[in-house]
Amino acid sequence: MKRAAVVLVSGGLDSATTLAIARAQGFACHGLTFDYGQRHVVELRAAQAVCRSLHIAPPRVLKLDLRAIGGSALTADIAVPKDRHAREGHDVPVTYVPARNTVFLACALGYAEVLGAADIFLGVNAVDYSGYPDCRPGFVAAFEALANLATRAGVEGSHLRVHAPLMHLSKGQIIRQGVALGVDYSLTHSCYDPVGELACGHCDSCRIRAAGFAEAGVPDPTRYAKA
Amino acid sequence: MKRAAVVLVSGGLDSATTLAIARAQGFACHGLTFDYGQRHVVELRAAQAVCRSLHIAPPRVLKLDLRAIGGSALTADIAVPKDRHAREGHDVPVTYVPARNTVFLACALGYAEVLGAADIFLGVNAVDYSGYPDCRPGFVAAFEALANLATRAGVEGSHLRVHAPLMHLSKGQIIRQGVALGVDYSLTHSCYDPVGELACGHCDSCRIRAAGFAEAGVPDPTRYAKA
Numbered sequence: 001m002k003r004a005a006v007v008l009v010s011g012g013l014d015s016a017t018t019l020a021i022a023r024a025q026g027f028a029c030h031g032l033t034f035d036y037g038q039r040h041v042v043e044l045r046a047a048q049a050v051c052r053s054l055h056i057a058p059p060r061v062l063k064l065d066l067r068a069i070g071g072s073a074l075t076a077d078i079a080v081p082k083d084r085h086a087r088e089g090h091d092v093p094v095t096y097v098p099a100r101n102t103v104f105l106a107c108a109l110g111y112a113e114v115l116g117a118a119d120i121f122l123g124v125n126a127v128d129y130s131g132y133p134d135c136r137p138g139f140v141a142a143f144e145a146l147a148n149l150a151t152r153a154g155v156e157g158s159h160l161r162v163h164a165p166l167m168h169l170s171k172g173q174i175i176r177q178g179v180a181l182g183v184d185y186s187l188t189h190s191c192y193d194p195v196g197e198l199a200c201g202h203c204d205s206c207r208i209r210a211a212g213f214a215e216a217g218v219p220d221p222t223r224y225a226k227a
Numbered sequence: 228m229k230r231a232a233v234v235l236v237s238g239g240l241d242s243a244t245t246l247a248i249a250r251a252q253g254f255a256c257h258g259l260t261f262d263y264g265q266r267h268v269v270e271l272r273a274a275q276a277v278c279r280s281l282h283i284a285p286p287r288v289l290k291l292d293l294r295a296i297g298g299s300a301l302t303a304d305i306a307v308p309k310d311r312h313a314r315e316g317h318d319v320p321v322t323y324v325p326a327r328n329t330v331f332l333a334c335a336l337g338y339a340e341v342l343g344a345a346d347i348f349l350g351v352n353a354v355d356y357s358g359y360p361d362c363r364p365g366f367v368a369a370f371e372a373l374a375n376l377a378t379r380a381g382v383e384g385s386h387l388r389v390h391a392p393l394m395h396l397s398k399g400q401i402i403r404q405g406v407a408l409g410v411d412y413s414l415t416h417s418c419y420d421p422v423g424e425l426a427c428g429h430c431d432s433c434r435i436r437a438a439g440f441a442e443a444g445v446p447d448p449t450r451y452a453k454a
Contacts, residue, residue, distance in 0.1 A: 060295055060296065061295065062291070062292065062293075062295045062296065063290065063291070063292045063295070064289070064290070064291045064292075065289065065290045065291075066289075066337065068287055068288065068289050068290070069287065069289065069334070069337050069338045069341050098336070098337035098338070098340035098341050098378070098379075099333055099334070099336040099337035099340060099377055099378060100337070101377070102333040102336055102337075102373065102374075102377045103330065103333040103334055103337060105333075106326055106329040106330040106332075106333040107296070107326070107330055109325070109326040109329055110293065110296050110325035110326035110327070110329075110330060111296045111325075113325035113326060114296050114325050133376070133377060133378055133379060134376075134377045134378070136376065138376045139373070139376045139377055142369070142372050142373040142376050142377075143373055145369050145372070145373075146329065146366070146369040146370055146372075146373050147329075149360070149361075149363065149365045149366045149369050150326055150328070150329045150360060150361045150366055150369075151325070151326060151360055151361070152325075152360060
């Protein structure tokens, strides 16, 4: 029998690729996604479409209203910055959602316990990223250490693993790997500030994504809003 | 100006005492509580009453539907065990909510970031507890390590602390400390399976609580349902 894994899926390019990698490694994948009051709720539909196209059951959707604590351009009434230079300085951008990956991994850990799964996948990346603190290798290692103290598994002696297979890949490398594994990137959604279902083309996420397709030499299937 | 702290409050005896301790240490306390689909939603009203009696603003309530992942007698359709011997063997009981404290601390971390607070308090206890893995000292230390990698604070060089002032106290010691700090335990709610607002008197939580009042030599103000 295949081993079960929980895969955090957002509907974006990175998590779609991560899901395809987990599946290719032979895991029975259980997607988990969040309805957290984000501006880009179109993500949820994308997460479902990505799972369907990879023949994986629809992701479990966990409601968590992070607007109750606010503090980010993605969940509060703060403008999403446009056309800034990628990785400008070392500051954390306003699109950072406080402790988001910590919260998402904590919920994934709970779901893994319920399923009896010892593996969690997430699509964080330390190369072409937006400067978020919770996308770094040390963060993932620290969460894995925590997970093994926090759970029945820790008590009962099995070992939980947190996989971040994209960590050291460039966006172009991620896209080439995903294409090889059959990911249909036209189904994915990355924009922080979409116009209906169309990408804005100017936020950090759109800019990093577009540069990735250019680097990979793969036609960009993203549908952009007119400028 | 007082330093801000986030205090996880559940409406129970331990978190009420923790809140009184944080206040006595001079922190400006910001309560955070969860509506997570628990059976004992009467907890939420207790959390508000406890804050009011300690002259602290009502807690922020975060909705998080853990029923979407299930797996616990507190959130799924599994019976709450009654009259079992406290700390029977070393097994994790069915009232354990998978990864609950990890999820709660992750959300507290996000709220702390929004507030600019560097201190988080939670009322876990490793002495008179129900055998939950996420109530142990190593868990709290691992979360603090994670917190300092997960956040802006970690990037910007300040240090986040996770305080668990009850960790090494017996239930009787907790109650004596709370009484000294003015906690009104009649406002708190501990029962996992209440009858209306009345405690069942037979679940692990009721039994540990009753033994604590006996140990402390303090009259038990709990209102119990008739057997």
